[in-house]
Amino acid sequence: MKLDLTLGKSLTINTGNYSSIKPEVSITLNGIELDNLEESSYHLTQLISVLMDVQISESKIKMGEIKEQGLSTFIENFMESDIAKKMESPINELKKMDLSI
Known part of the structure; x- marks a missing residue:
């Protein structure tokens, strides 16, 4: 079982x-x-x-x-960044390990 x-x-x-x-x-x-x-x-x-x-x-x-940037600045910087690009590398590495993503 x-x-x-x-x-x-x-x-x-x-x-x-x-x-x-x-x-x-x-x-x-x-x-x-x-x-x-x-x-x-x-x-x-x-x-x-x-x-x-x-x-x-x-x-x-x-x-x-x-704390260093302040919450508003941190969020603004994050939203202006390329979020998809940040996710691409870890996802590709996991795919190399033949994992389901």
């Missing part, structure tokens, strides 16, 4: 001065044999912990950028 396993983790971290970050990570593994469920869950949990650390770091960096 095969199962799909989805695990996730989310946090709210008070960064002081009435601000917080709320990183969240979720991953699904498809087609796991029932006999491998416990081991798959363990390894997926380890992966989620690493990815959560990445998300916390990225969130803190982004908060610093917003």
Whole structure:
């Protein structure tokens, strides 16, 4: 019997001065044999912990950028940037790994 396993983790971290970050990570593994469920869950949990650390770091960096520029300027700069171009490279790299996107 095969199962799909989805695990996730989310946090709210008070960064002081009435601000917080709320990183969240979720991953699904498809087609796991029932006999491998416990081991798959363990390894997926380890992966989620690493990815959560990445998300916390990225969130803190982004908060610093917003604080430095001001929210209005940050949003204005983002909206004027080429959003599709920013998404293109990571999507192409994931496609190279033969993942469904």
